[in-house]
Amino acid sequence: MTCVSMLKKIAALGLLLALTVNAGFADSVTEYDLKAAYLLNFAGYVEWPGSPKPVTICVYGDNPFKAATISTLLAAKTGQIDAAFKYPLHSTQLTDCNIVYLAQSEQDRFDKAIALLRNAPVLIITDIQDGLPEGAMINLITESNRLRFEINISTVLAAKLKISSKLLKLAKIVP
Amino acid sequence: MTGFIHHPKTRLRLALTGLLLAASIKVFATEVNEIGRMDLEQLMSVELETVTASKYSQKLSETASSVTVIGKDQIQQFGYRTLSDVLRTVPGFFITNNRAYDNAGVRGFDQSAAYNGRMLVMIDGIRMNEAIYDSGFTDNALPIDIDLIERVEVLRGPGSSLYGNNAFFAVINLITKQGKDYHGGELAGAWGSFDTYKGRASYGRKLDNGLDFMASATGFNSEGPSLRVPEAATPDNPFGESSGANNEHDKQFFAKANWGDFSFEGGYGRRFKGIPGGIFGVDFGTPASSLQDSEAFVNLQYQKALSPKLDFTARAFYGDFDFKGQYRYGGLLISNFTHAWWSGLEMRLLSSHFDGHKLLAGVEVQENWQLQQYADIAPPTSVAQDDSNDTHRIGIFLQDDMDLTERLKLSLGARFDDTSLSSQSMFSPRVGLVYQMLADTVFKLQYGKAFRSPTIAQQFYTVYGVPSQIANNGLQSEQIDTVSLAWEQAFAGNWHFTATGYYLKLNKRLGVEETDGFQHTVNLGGDIGYGGEFELQRRWDNGALLRSGYSLVFAKDLDPVHMDPDVLSNVPRHLYQLNFMTPLFSPKWRGGFDMQVLASRTSLQRKTPGYTRVGLNLLYQPVTNLDLSAGVYDLLDDNRLEPGGGSGIPQEGRTFRLKFACRF
Numbered sequence: 001m002t003c004v005s006m007l008k009k010i011a012a013l014g015l016l017l018a019l020t021v022n023a024g025f026a027d028s029v030t031e032y033d034l035k036a037a038y039l040l041n042f043a044g045y046v047e048w049p050g051s052p053k054p055v056t057i058c059v060y061g062d063n064p065f066k067a068a069t070i071s072t073l074l075a076a077k078t079g080q081i082d083a084a085f086k087y088p089l090h091s092t093q094l095t096d097c098n099i100v101y102l103a104q105s106e107q108d109r110f111d112k113a114i115a116l117l118r119n120a121p122v123l124i125i126t127d128i129q130d131g132l133p134e135g136a137m138i139n140l141i142t143e144s145n146r147l148r149f150e151i152n153i154s155t156v157l158a159a160k161l162k163i164s165s166k167l168l169k170l171a172k173i174v175p
Numbered sequence: 176m177t178g179f180i181h182h183p184k185t186r187l188r189l190a191l192t193g194l195l196l197a198a199s200i201k202v203f204a205t206e207v208n209e210i211g212r213m214d215l216e217q218l219m220s221v222e223l224e225t226v227t228a229s230k231y232s233q234k235l236s237e238t239a240s241s242v243t244v245i246g247k248d249q250i251q252q253f254g255y256r257t258l259s260d261v262l263r264t265v266p267g268f269f270i271t272n273n274r275a276y277d278n279a280g281v282r283g284f285d286q287s288a289a290y291n292g293r294m295l296v297m298i299d300g301i302r303m304n305e306a307i308y309d310s311g312f313t314d315n316a317l318p319i320d321i322d323l324i325e326r327v328e329v330l331r332g333p334g335s336s337l338y339g340n341n342a343f344f345a346v347i348n349l350i351t352k353q354g355k356d357y358h359g360g361e362l363a364g365a366w367g368s369f370d371t372y373k374g375r376a377s378y379g380r381k382l383d384n385g386l387d388f389m390a391s392a393t394g395f396n397s398e399g400p401s402l403r404v405p406e407a408a409t410p411d412n413p414f415g416e417s418s419g420a421n422n423e424h425d426k427q428f429f430a431k432a433n434w435g436d437f438s439f440e441g442g443y444g445r446r447f448k449g450i451p452g453g454i455f456g457v458d459f460g461t462p463a464s465s466l467q468d469s470e471a472f473v474n475l476q477y478q479k480a481l482s483p484k485l486d487f488t489a490r491a492f493y494g495d496f497d498f499k500g501q502y503r504y505g506g507l508l509i510s511n512f513t514h515a516w517w518s519g520l521e522m523r524l525l526s527s528h529f530d531g532h533k534l535l536a537g538v539e540v541q542e543n544w545q546l547q548q549y550a551d552i553a554p555p556t557s558v559a560q561d562d563s564n565d566t567h568r569i570g571i572f573l574q575d576d577m578d579l580t581e582r583l584k585l586s587l588g589a590r591f592d593d594t595s596l597s598s599q600s601m602f603s604p605r606v607g608l609v610y611q612m613l614a615d616t617v618f619k620l621q622y623g624k625a626f627r628s629p630t631i632a633q634q635f636y637t638v639y640g641v642p643s644q645i646a647n648n649g650l651q652s653e654q655i656d657t658v659s660l661a662w663e664q665a666f667a668g669n670w671h672f673t674a675t676g677y678y679l680k681l682n683k684r685l686g687v688e689e690t691d692g693f694q695h696t697v698n699l700g701g702d703i704g705y706g707g708e709f710e711l712q713r714r715w716d717n718g719a720l721l722r723s724g725y726s727l728v729f730a731k732d733l734d735p736v737h738m739d740p741d742v743l744s745n746v747p748r749h750l751y752q753l754n755f756m757t758p759l760f761s762p763k764w765r766g767g768f769d770m771q772v773l774a775s776r777t778s779l780q781r782k783t784p785g786y787t788r789v790g791l792n793l794l795y796q797p798v799t800n801l802d803l804s805a806g807v808y809d810l811l812d813d814n815r816l817e818p819g820g821g822s823g824i825p826q827e828g829r830t831f832r833l834k835f836a837c838r839f
Contacts, residue, residue, distance in 0.1 A: 033207055034221055041215045067718040068762055069207050074716070076211025085716060089665055092614040108527065146219055170215055 032064045034147055035127060035140055039101055040073050042123065042138065043083045045167035048098050049121050049160055054082040058094060060113065061103030063087055091116055099123045102136070110136070121160050132174050137161075141172075150174045241331040241619075241661055241675045243710070247352070249720065250321060252756040253767035254792030254806035254832065257321055258296075258313040258349070263771050263788075264754050265329050266708040266724030268345075269747060270313070271817040273824050274402075274421065274451055275466060277314040281344040282331070282679065283704050283730035283746040287819065288687060293343040293627055295334060299351055299431075299440060301474045304341045305496035306515040306543040306566075309630045311341065315425040316468040318444025320375055320393040322363060322836070323429055325350045331708070332677070333625030333657050336588040336605035339539070339570040343627045343655055351431065351440070354379035354389040360839050367832035371397035388432040395425035399449065405822040407453030407460075417451040420463035441473040450502070454820035458503040471495040486525040492541075493518045509559075509638065511550045515631075517543045531578040535588075539570045546631045550638045559638045564631060568594040574605075584609040594628050599651055601626045619661040626652045629685055633696040645695045653698065654682045671712045678705045704730040718765070719757035726750040744778030745818045747785070759793075767792040776818055783818040787811055800838040807831050 043055040059065060070085050077083070086097065091113045094100050100122050102110055107128065114135035117124060126133055127140040132150045137159070139150045151171040156163055210218060243265045255261050259277040262268045269280040271287060278287040279294060286293050289309075296303045296311035298319055304311045327349050334342030357379030365373040372395070379389025399421030407415035424447040431440035447467045453459035476490040493516070500511040519541035526534045543566045550560040574588035586607035593600045605623035612618060629650035637646045659677040666672065683698040706728040713721045730746045749772070756767040768791055775785040792806035812829040 034210060034218065037210045037213070037218055038215070041218065045215070067714065067716055068758075071717045072207040072762075073211040076208050087669070087714075089663075089671070090611055090614055090617065092611065093665075147221065148219065167215070170219065 030066075031147075033066065033069045036065045036069050037073055038140060038147065038149065039099060039125060040077060040081060040083055042125070042167070043099060044081045045164040046099075046123055047162035047164075052098050054084045055098045056086055056096065057083055057099040057101065058086045058088050058097035059101050059103060060088060060091070060094060060106060062105035064103055094122065095120055097122055099125060101125045101127075104128070119158055119160075123156070123159070123161060138171075139174075148172060241659065241673070241708070243329045243331075244326055245329070246326045247324060248718070249754070249756065249767075250324060250327075251802070251804075252765050252792065252794055253754065253769050253790065254794075254804055254808075254834070255321055256808075256832065257315060258317055258327070258347070261321070261327050262313060262329070262347070264722070264724075264752050264769055266710050266752065267331050267706075267726045267728075267750070268329075269750060269771070269773055271819070271824075272314075272826060273817065273819050274454065275448060276310075276312070276316070279313055279345075280745075280747075282677070282706060282726075283728035284344060285745050285818075289627075289685070292341055292630065294345040294347060295338050295340075295342040297338075297346070297348045298442065298472070299474070300348060301440070301472055301492060302338075302341075302494075303470070303472070305470055305494070306517050307496060307498065307513045307546060307548070307630065308632050309341055309627070310468075311347070312446075312468070312470075314446070315395055315423070315427070316444060316446040316470070318427055318442045318470045318472065319349065319351070319429050320391065320427050322375060322393075323351050323377065323389075323391055325352045325356070331675070332621065332659055333603070333605065333623035333655060335592075335601070335603035335625035336590050336623060337572055337574065339572075339590055339592045339601075339603070340568065340594070340626065340628050343625045343653075351429070352379070352389070353381070353431075353433065354387040355381035357389055357838070361836060362839075363834065363836035365832055365834040367397075368830035369398050369400045369827070371395075371832070386432065386434045388430075390430040391428070393425075393427040395423065395427075397423045399423055399451075400827045402451055402825040402827075404451065404453035404459065404825055406820055415453060415459070417453065418460060419451075420449045420461060421451045422449040423447065436477055436479045438476045438478070439474070441471070443469070443471040445469040452503070454824055456504055458505065462503065464500075464502045466500040467498070469495075469497040484527045486523075488521075488523045488525075490521050491519070492521070508553045509550060510553070511548075511638075513546075513548045513632070515543055515546045517541055533576040535572075535574040535576075537572050539572075540567070541569075542567045543631075548632065548636050550636075552638075560636060562635055564635060566595045566631065568592060568596075568628075582611045592626070596628055596631065596634065597650070597652055601628075601652055601654075615665040617663040619663070620659075621661075622656070622658050624654060624656055626654045627685065628652045629696065633685065643693045645693050647695045647697060650685065650696060651683055651698050653685045656680045656682075669713050669715070673708075673710045673712075675708045676706075677708075679703065701733040702731060703733060704728070715757075717758050717762075720755070722752075722754040724750075724752040745776040745783065747774045747776050749774040763796050765794040765796075767794070778818055780821060781818070781823065783816060783823055786814040788814045802834075802836040804834045805831070806834070 039057055043057065088094060094113060094117055102113055106113065110133050114124060124136045125138045126136045129141055132139040132152055135155060137152055137156045141148050141150060149171055151168065152174045245261050259270045262279055263270045267282050271278050271280060271285060273287055279291055280286065281294060291311040291313060292304065292309035294311050303317060330346040334346035338346060357377060359380060361377045363375040375391060375393040377389065377391035381387040398419060401419060402417045402421060404415040404417055425445065427444045429442040448465065450457055450464035450466065452464055457464050471494065473493040474490055478488045481487050495516040498513045502509045521537065521539040523535060523537035546564045546566065548560055548562055551558045570590055570592045572590035577585045579585050589604040591600065591602055603624045603626060608620040610618045629652065634648045634650055635646050636644060638644050657677060657679040659675055661673060661675040664672045681702040684702055685696055686699040687694050688697045706726060709725045711723045728746055728748055751772040754769045756765060758764065759766045771788045773785050776783045789810040790808050791810055792804060794802060794804045796802050808830045809828055814826050815828050816823040817826055
């Protein structure tokens with residue numbers, strides 16, 4: 001049991017010196033850590049009318065992301081992507097967002113949120129394994145053990161958003 | 176009860192061919208840092224392990240007006256040891272301890288005499304209030320270790336329209352962690368004041384075939400503090416210093432498994448507590464009095480979406496409760512043994528067939544078998560009470576959540592309960608109106624009726640001894656009507672403010688009356704209560720959290736002839752709570768600060784001074800699979816006396832705890 005031996009080490013070194021202890025192995029990042037990284041990266045491939053700074057990324061519904069992950073990711077992208085995460089409580093607040101991630105807890109209520117955002121310059125992202133819901137623009141899916149994404153270009157264009165061709169190259173295009 | 180969510184959760188393996196170093200620094204922040212530095216193309220090469228859909232989680236918040244949710248991050252960072260520790264930080268709640276149990280006060284009503292029977296305590300939606308006294312334990316007698324809890328949902332207000340009996344002032348649901356949260360084993364140990372030791376071993380996993388399981392065992396031993404019991408003072412012992420007899424020995428086991436549409440969970444807990452005596456007429460010192468509560472539960476559940484718009488849930492449950500009390504009064508030993516077991520079935524249908532409607536219908540049946548109550552008095556042994564009863568209860572419930580307009584939602588619900596213990600059937604309706612006035616402003620209006628049945632102990636327990644207690648089998652359920660108005664406001668981005676005003680009227684309160692030295696439970700007159708609860712919350716991106724609450728409480732006995740000192744007295748007019756946790760120095764260090772300020776309480780006998788109770792906890796995670804923490808409870812040593820008995824009940828005051836948890 002590595003952690004027991006670690007405890008001993010730490011007792012020996014004193015708590016403050018323990019910073020140097022090598023774990024040997026650790027928890028991997030979770031699926032949602034990775035999804036959070038995707039959300040943040042999308043901000044760099046899309047142009048909004050008026051070029052908002054920072055780009056507001058809203059998580060709507062039960063927040064599946066760890067706060068520590070979000071702050072670490074934001075710090076890592078400092079200087080490259082200027083974005084902020086928000087967690088609105090009510091669907092009417094979503095129009096102030098540039099990117100909206102609709103959490104799976106909202107699956108039954110997608111239609112309503114999407115109707116509210118119709119044609120607004122908001123990038124709507126979901127992660128529904130069974131396919132891109134109507135009105136959503138990007139859907140995160142798992143394929144052969146990798147995280148991929150689908151894009152519905154017509155809804156993106158209707159929302160007056162410009163998407164970089166590089167993003168389209170990486171995506172699965174849904175007609 | 177409504178809203179089942181599917182969370183396909185996975186673990187990731189970083190298959191970073193050539194991208195990253197072969198890896199020595201595996202600290203959490205660094206790993207997320209690594210994916211933080213990748214571009215989209217690199218992210219797409221990160222390999223995932225298997226993806227399988229797993230179970231739902233129950234959403235209490237959708238049926239409620241006033242809910243506080245406390246997650247595992249708070250349980251860990253504030254160093255909460257029991258459900259009591261969690262509840263003391265929730266607006267409207269306070270905890271008292273009478274050296275036997277922790278009791279929760281809600282909205283001004285102390286529950287010491289009711290064994291927390293005026294609130295419903297559930298684990299994953301499974302009723303924990305047992306069938307003899309209806310106690311909803313919040314101390315270690317609750318058969319689960321708080322470390323296994325994902326989050327605690329606390330609903331203030333009536334819940335009988337869905338849950339029936341005991342959902343009177345509040346409903347508390349503890350959602351447990353799943354196997355996949357463990358990725359293997361976890362060992363935890365703690366050492367605290369008064370020779371207190373606690374150990375836990377847990378193991379949980381999710382297998383590739385979709386089976387998610389976990390099992391855990393906990394042991395707890397404490398010598399307990401020696402106390403100064405003013406009531407027990409004698410010339411030889413001027414401070415009434417107790418010599419131990421305040422010990423506690425607990426065990427908790429828990430297991431759960433999830434596979435496809437089926438889930439199983441079960442648990443067992445046993446708590447032995449020594450009673451130092453000197454209070455309530457119990458003999459002081461050795462030989463000591465003691466009590467022991469054991470409770471077990473098993474739940475088997477099947478849940479399936481019959482169609483995209485129809486969810487079906489069926490569950491079968493079993494429970495067992497055993498109590499052994501040995502009390503010494505004036506040299507006599509009174510042994511009280513009770514035992515009950517129960518089984519039952521619940522079925523629910525959740526439909527979204529009609530546009531703008533979410534319909535929930537269900538039926539719950541519980542049979543209580545052989546509710547045994549035995550008591551004898553020695554020496555010489557004479558059996559004072561020995562009986563056994565079977566009882567049952569049946570509840571049918573219906574709820575419709577409607578979208579009247581985009582901004583206005585109406586929720587109508589009702590439950591009809593029939594219990595063999597009482598001739599009367601109970602009808603518990605609830606009406607809720609949610610109005611979203613502005614994007615950041617929501618108003619909620621709610622009316623609800625709730626009830627608490629008389630317990631089998633109140634109806635059938637008679638002991639002629641010291642003190643004498645006689646049964647009263649003509650009791651009726653007590654009922655409560657509650658109206659509340661809540662205002663929820665978000666502002667300045669991440670701040671959330673909630674103000675709730677309530678008015679409640681209690682009818683036929685079950686209280687204790689004493690005539691000619693005999694205590695018996697009777698239906699008293701009415702009481703009213705009103706007040707306000709205010710909560711302010713903010714969460715920061717780095718994981719910091721501020722949660723603060725203030726409650727103003729008024730409660731009045733409308734029938735003061737039958738003054739029951741345990742309920743309507745000892746109402747703290749003001750209750751203030753502050754909780755703040757934050758990362759310190761680096762993400763490896765986290766600190767938690769919590770404070771409860773309770774105003775003084777007055778009863779017929781005495782006035783108990785107010786207190787300021789401060790807790791501090793420091794959490795250090797040198798590596799991802801090791802947590803070390805150190806906590807101080809009641810730092811100011813101010814919570815020294817709780818109301819009860821002639822001169823109050825001494826508390827333990829300042830204590831500390833050191834804890835570690837490691838995962839492998």
